[in-house]
Amino acid sequence: MTPLPEIILEPLVRAALLEDLGRMGDITSAAIVPEGLNATMAIVARQPGVVAGLDLAILAFRLVDPGISLRIMRPDGAAVAQGETIATAAGPALGLLAAERTALNFLCRLSGIASATASVVAAVRAYKAKIVCTRKTTPGLRAVEKYAVRAGGGSNHRFGLDDAVLIKDNHIAVAGGVRTAIERAKASVGHLVKIEVEVDTLAQLDQAMAVGVDAVLLDNMTPEELRQAVEMVDGRAITEASGRVTPATAPDVAASGVDLISIGWLTHSAPILDIGLDYRSTGETAA
Known part of the structure; x- marks a missing residue:
């Protein structure tokens, strides 16, 4: 470490x-x-x-x-x-x-x-998916809690609002749609800033991939939906699954082929x- x-x-x-x-x-x-x-x-x-x-x-x-x-x-x-x-x-x-x-x-x-x-991490060892944390950390302790995730064999998601663009459901709602939100982000940030968009449905994913992003956060999808999403993305972006993942459910999520599995409870409820x-x-x- x-x-x-x-x-x-x-x-x-x-x-x-x-x-x-x-x-x-x-x-x-x-x-x-x-x-x-x-x-x-x-x-x-x-x-x-x-x-x-x-x-x-x-x-x-x-x-x-x-x-x-x-x-x-x-x-x-x-x-x-x-x-x-x-x-x-x-x-x-x-x-x-x-x-x-x-x-x-x-x-x-x-x-x-x-x-x-x-x-x-042990539960998904047979698959390629990495376990990552979120920003759901104890106020003031984010750096050390994310360090603890690394100590456990996991990886870190973004550390704050300023190190990557993550377009979530409320951003999409305010912008009026997935495409508009992504286009505005691309026009605003520098070339070194990654853009990820959260999608709840395969239809939203299709819109996101039509515009092009670096990563997609597949929120609360079933294992079957995740498999379909991975096929749709086809390596064109990093795929991240999220939403109430536990050690018991993690293998099914990882088996879908996603690159990342993000889990908030690692830092807010462990x-x-x-x-x-x-x-x-x-x-x-x-x-």
């Missing part, structure tokens, strides 16, 4: 830590744990899945106390078994406890996305991967 630049990650982690530490810091640990006490703790998977988000977890610990060090056993993108140690964290106990929840929140959330993505921080040992209190 190619890591995301720290300049992208640090504002997210810093904001989450400030939210959790509030105005007084970790008053529970401050009352119970002797200052200067060192400890070693393990980040452990409570269930099988795929790891993602370790860089954010590391940042959470180090921003609270630079004296905390982490040793990674299972990096981002790695599959883990229930009970397997992902990493160990060692250093001042107060810092470990203060950063614990923030580190685990990121790690559980992103590992959940990676695990969900991996489940769908369950977390249960990961915990387990105490291992305590070192001597610093003088």
